[in-house]
Amino acid sequence: MKEKMVIQAGWVIDGCGGCRRDQSIWITEGKIEKISERKEEIPSEYECIDAKDKVVMPGLINCHVHCLNAVGLPGDAADRLTTMERAYWGLRNLQAYLASGVTTVRNLGTMKNYDLEIKKAVESGLIEGPHMVCSGSCICMTGGHGWKSGLESDGVDECRKHARQQLKAGVDLIKVMATGGVMTEGVEPGSAQLSEEEMRAVIEEAHKAGRRTATHAQGTEGIKNALRAGIDSIEHGIFLDQECIDLMKKNGVWLVPTLVAPQCIVEAGLEKGLPDYVVRKANLVKDAHVDSFKRAYAQGVKIAMGTDAGTPYNFHDNSAYELELMVRYGVSEMDALVFATRNSADCLGILDQTGTLEEGKRADILILNENPLEKIDNIRSVWMVLKSGRPVVKKA
Numbered sequence: 001m002k003e004k005m006v007i008q009a010g011w012v013i014d015g016c017g018g019c020r021r022d023q024s025i026w027i028t029e030g031k032i033e034k035i036s037e038r039k040e041e042i043p044s045e046y047e048c049i050d051a052k053d054k055v056v057m058p059g060l061i062n063c064h065v066h067c068l069n070a071v072g073l074p075g076d077a078a079d080r081l082t083t084m085e086r087a088y089w090g091l092r093n094l095q096a097y098l099a100s101g102v103t104t105v106r107n108l109g110t111m112k113n114y115d116l117e118i119k120k121a122v123e124s125g126l127i128e129g130p131h132m133v134c135s136g137s138c139i140c141m142t143g144g145h146g147w148k149s150g151l152e153s154d155g156v157d158e159c160r161k162h163a164r165q166q167l168k169a170g171v172d173l174i175k176v177m178a179t180g181g182v183m184t185e186g187v188e189p190g191s192a193q194l195s196e197e198e199m200r201a202v203i204e205e206a207h208k209a210g211r212r213t214a215t216h217a218q219g220t221e222g223i224k225n226a227l228r229a230g231i232d233s234i235e236h237g238i239f240l241d242q243e244c245i246d247l248m249k250k251n252g253v254w255l256v257p258t259l260v261a262p263q264c265i266v267e268a269g270l271e272k273g274l275p276d277y278v279v280r281k282a283n284l285v286k287d288a289h290v291d292s293f294k295r296a297y298a299q300g301v302k303i304a305m306g307t308d309a310g311t312p313y314n315f316h317d318n319s320a321y322e323l324e325l326m327v328r329y330g331v332s333e334m335d336a337l338v339f340a341t342r343n344s345a346d347c348l349g350i351l352d353q354t355g356t357l358e359e360g361k362r363a364d365i366l367i368l369n370e371n372p373l374e375k376i377d378n379i380r381s382v383w384m385v386l387k388s389g390r391p392v393v394k395k396a
């Protein structure tokens with residue numbers, strides 16, 4: 001490949017809510033140099049990508065994944081994988097993100113900070129994968145949601161200590177567990193877990209270090225605890241009442257709904273061998289989840305796209321499904337695309353680097369055969385994916 005490249009585009013969806021016909025995207029050293037009206041004459045130092053009948057948009061950003069988790073294995077086989085096997089799955093999963101147009105992922109929880117190692121392998125060029133923003137292990141209460149892979153922490157001092165340890169290990173953000181969840185036996189999704197004071201200690205430490213925070217938060221009381229403690233993003237947000245929505249708007253807190261996570265569990269059900277308690281809890285939360293999402297959207301809560309990929313039957317190459325569900329629940333196609341690009345970059349604190357097609361941004365680009373503004377499923381018609389201006393996926 002040449003250092004300079006130009007994409008001759010039929011349509012450009014810029015990630016900011018705009019769509020223009022017949023544009024040229026000029027790329028130099030992995031960054032967007034400029035975007036102009038399409039010119040047929042191209043200087044010889046530029047390599048040309050002919051996408052005149054295609055749609056060019058920013059690469060998708062998935063704000064909530066568990067990239068080392070194997071998906072689709074029967075029973076509890078995924079839980080019994082060795083570290084080596086998990087690494088192979090991680091590699092395969094990262095390729096699945098790229099192949100489905102995702103050029104950045106935020107990993108929110110793996111055991112033993114393994115995501116930091118896989119990120120290092122990607123950044124050094126040892127393996128191919130999307131850009132990564134990583135939380136390492138989450139901070140949870142003893143026996144609380146995520147305890148098997150998290151740092152069990154009780155009391156303000158222990159929470160603060162673990163936050164500092166995670167920052168020392170080099171995490172990009174810290175994830176806390178404000179409530180119970182669907183996947184851990186014996187805990188109810190609605191119940192509050194880490195206290196407001198415990199979360200405040202973690203959040204203070206993260207913010208002092210210039211890092212953001214995210215929380216798994218499903219029940220109303222736990223969501224409010226996290227909001228009062230100063231959290232930056234609410235993951236799932238299943239039981240949002242009006243006070244939660246008001247607080248989120250007032251404090252500019254992101255919602256990453258992960259609508260597909262319970263949806264995939266409900267669809268797979270007991271027939272696929274999922275445990276009773278998981279299916280029961282997913283069914284219990286699904287309708288409330290959709291209702292909370294619709295109210296948050298209608299009232300202008302800031303929304304970013306995440307799937308919680310790595311949970312049961314929630315495949316790593318299926319970010320499109322989250323966009324399809326958003327549209328099914330009343331979001332416009334354009335809004336869904338903005339949520340998955342500009343908003344997601346903003347939620348991750350990397351909007352100055354990526355998330356839109358604008359001069360100076362990294363050339364993280366998704367080229368589609370069909371227009372997702374006409375039908376959101378067209379987001380699946382991936383033709384080519386560029387990461388920092390380098391083609392990493394090209395289909396026939």
Ligand SMILES: [Zn+2]
Nearest residue numbers: 064066108308
């Ligand atoms: Zn998750």
